[in-house]
Amino acid sequence: MSGVHVSTTVNGDAVEFVCPAGETLLDVLRDRLGLTGAKEGCGTGDCGACSVTIDGQLVCSCLVLGAEAQGREIGTVEGLARDGELHPLQEQFISHAALQCGICTPGFLVASKALLDNNPNPSEEEIRYALAGNLCRCTGYDKIVRAVGAAAKDLAREAKKTKAKTKKRK
Ligand code: FES
Numbered sequence: 001m002s003g004v005h006v007s008t009t010v011n012g013d014a015v016e017f018v019c020p021a022g023e024t025l026l027d028v029l030r031d032r033l034g035l036t037g038a039k040e041g042c043g044t045g046d047c048g049a050c051s052v053t054i055d056g057q058l059v060c061s062c063l064v065l066g067a068e069a070q071g072r073e074i075g076t077v078e079g080l081a082r083d084g085e086l087h088p089l090q091e092q093f094i095s096h097a098a099l100q101c102g103i104c105t106p107g108f109l110v111a112s113k114a115l116l117d118n119n120p121n122p123s124e125e126e127i128r129y130a131l132a133g134n135l136c137r138c139t140g141y142d143k144i145v146r147a148v149g150a151a152a153k154d155l156a157r158e159a160k161k162t163k164a165k166t167k168k169r170k
């Protein structure tokens with residue numbers, strides 16, 4: 001197949017693929033790399049179901065070309081859980097019954113992770129703003145917002161513990 005050869009990083013792993021120049025990153029992730037967490041809700045950048053990060057920035061992968069992944073770091077919902085352990089956001093989405101359907105939830109999680117990576121202690125307003133690009137007609141968003149706030153507190157506690165351990169070792 002003629003196409004673009006791309007070397008990139010997905011969830012910390014080095015990945016290479018060949019795709020047609022016009023193929024979206026969403027299609028590459030789903031159809032070439034088998035990462036089906038990102039979903040195609042609208043295909044026009046309106047719903048956030050296809051959310052991933054590129055170099056830490058939240059993007060709609062339906063609006064990005066696979067070729068644009070060259071040399072970048074891609075983050076998808078599959079990268080949230082580590083070594084069989086759910087990310088605090090995933091834990092709190094479960095605890096707060098914030099899970100919606102399989103189409104919109106991965107996007108909410110990726111957008112929430114991008115928020116907390118950039119702003120570890122967001123206000124409710126900031127959480128709502130960060131999730132404004134993730135659409136779901138079926139929820140009032142309150143449980144999701146509370147889950148993100150609780151995950152932020154969990155992450156802050158974890159960071160404090162790690163800091164204390166590192167200090168002890170010195
Ligand atoms: S599928 Fe990309 S924003 Fe809806």
Ligand code: FES
Nearest residue numbers: 100101104136138
């Ligand atoms: S779109 Fe997923 S539950 Fe509403």
